[in-house]
Amino acid sequence: MMTFEVTIYVTWKNGVLDPQGAAVTESLHKLGYEGVESVSISKMMQVRLTAEKEEVEAQVTEMCEKLLANPVIEDYTFEIEEVISL
Amino acid sequence: MMTFEVTIYVTWKNGVLDPQGAAVTESLHKLGYEGVESVSISKMMQVRLTAEKEEVEAQVTEMCEKLLANPVIEDYTFEIEEVISL
Numbered sequence: 316m317m318t319f320e321v322t323i324y325v326t327w328k329n330g331v332l333d334p335q336g337a338a339v340t341e342s343l344h345k346l347g348y349e350g351v352e353s354v355s356i357s358k359m360m361q362v363r364l365t366a367e368k369e370e371v372e373a374q375v376t377e378m379c380e381k382l383l384a385n386p387v388i389e390d391y392t393f394e395i396e397e398v399i400s401l
Numbered sequence: 402m403m404t405f406e407v408t409i410y411v412t413w414k415n416g417v418l419d420p421q422g423a424a425v426t427e428s429l430h431k432l433g434y435e436g437v438e439s440v441s442i443s444k445m446m447q448v449r450l451t452a453e454k455e456e457v458e459a460q461v462t463e464m465c466e467k468l469l470a471n472p473v474i475e476d477y478t479f480e481i482e483e484v485i486s487l
Contacts, residue, residue: 324445336446342468343468346467348450348464350402351448351450352451353448354446354447354448355446355447356444356446357444357446358442358444359442359443360422360425360440360442361440361443362437362439363437363438364434364437364438365438366436374434374436378434382425382428382429383425
């Protein structure tokens with residue numbers, strides 16, 4: 316068993332309306348930042364977990380599909396790093 | 402004036418409780434992922450904006466301080482990329 320630090324990015328699929336991003340764009344315009352064309356807000360999750368090396372990727376994919384992302388409207392990508400304890 | 406794609410990461414300061422991350426950790430445990438030690442959930446914002454090259458960095462810092470992050474409990478970092486239109 317080893318420890319891993321996984322960074323998961325959950326973003327909106329193309330064409331899906333991002334209401335939070337639209338609200339922030341409007342607020343920035345009101346604050347005078349007229350040059351802002353668009354804002355898209357996504358989630359970044361840092362997960363620390365212990366698992367067998369050959370199982371991490373499958374486990375993280377499963378966690379994304381089941382809980383962390385909504386595959387209907389969101390895409391996800393992730394990076395896995397091994398934590399070296401000294 | 403040029404167009405830039407700025408990626409802003411807004412993360413929790415060390416020691417600040419992340420209730421959403423704690424809830425997700427618990428849900429993952431309930432789903433059987435016992436190896437998960439912690440989950441930290443942050444925001445990633447992609448901002449597309451038009452500005453003078455020498456002003457982008459100052460403008461984005463200002464936007465973070467005023468609206469996008471809460472400097473009391475959140476840290477932010479960002480990357481600026483120039484958009485080349487062909």
